Amino acid sequence: MIVAERKKIPELFDIVKEHKKLLVLGCGTCVTVCLAGGEREVGILSSALRISSRLRGVDLAVEELTIERQCDNVFIEQAADAVERNDAVLSLGCGAGVQAIAERYHSKPVYAGLNTTFIGVLEEQGIWAEKCAACGACVLHDYGGICPVTRCAKRMLNGPCGGSREDRCEVRADSPCAWQLIYARLKEIGQLDKLRRVAPPKNWSHSIDGGQRLIVRQDHRI
């Protein structure tokens, strides 16, 4: 799922301070699960902004609302009245949610309250780890389900760099060496021979560079 983190209060206050009426809009899906932008976090952040504004003598009224998802029109339209009532929206959705809200309610300033960070999973309570970089050309089948793009600090596709110490990455000592993990996994599933294949340089054209990526399913278009 998408994992994000709240921006710091001073930065947020700076962004919203010129408005008189602010709607803090939460999202009930990914950001609720990663404890960054759900109903509870909306409540906490709204209180924090009220306190911040009063401390600085700034007149700011903060309204709170959380919708199920900020990336779906069906839910976005439920926020219409609240958006109308306020001067600006501080969205606690992921980057996609913020932009969807901004597109739908284009006459109001819409700001992002979170830094959307990665696609990842909850590894243990309170710790989320990046798993996927959305590179657009998945090669997990060649690496035993362990991604060399996200897990290896050097994004190496053809085996370890040789710099690992014990089983730790040379670049990030708090990370295990991804290639050690890949080796162990391929051994476990009996696919070690995949390591003999030399992967060509990755085609990054499917990834983040080159503008907005689109996926079109003609079979679903009328």
Added chain:
Amino acid sequence: MENSEFQPSVLAFCCHYCAYAAADLAGTMRIQYPPNVRIIRTPCTGRLETEFLIKAFETGADGVLVAGCLEGGCHYTSGNLYAKRRVQYMCDMLDEIGLEKERLRMVNISAAMARPLSDAITDMVETVRKLGPSPVPHNGHKSSASLKS
């Protein structure tokens, strides 16, 4: 600013099994502690959400004391450990907001520790007295701090 007239308003969230029992015992033993504290009984300090702590400051508390069981002695096993982390998170957030983090404190008290609890309350009230009234205006009123500055 004259702090001698200032009477701090401190909220004390006390867990039912330990801290509240200790407060009760302090009463039975006729131990005196400052009246500036308002005790709120919770089943366990683990019940405290971060929102309760921040709402306390939003609505004008000058200080907040969280009193839970001794670590390892929580009636619900680890409620006080959750509270410890939430209080730490809230202290960091107070810093971000611009309030003094000393306005929020957690102490660990067992049901027999009536005197240490009253000492903790006295110490907290004194700390908050020195810090001065909360600079957060609330209920449409300016805080006394901003009125005098």
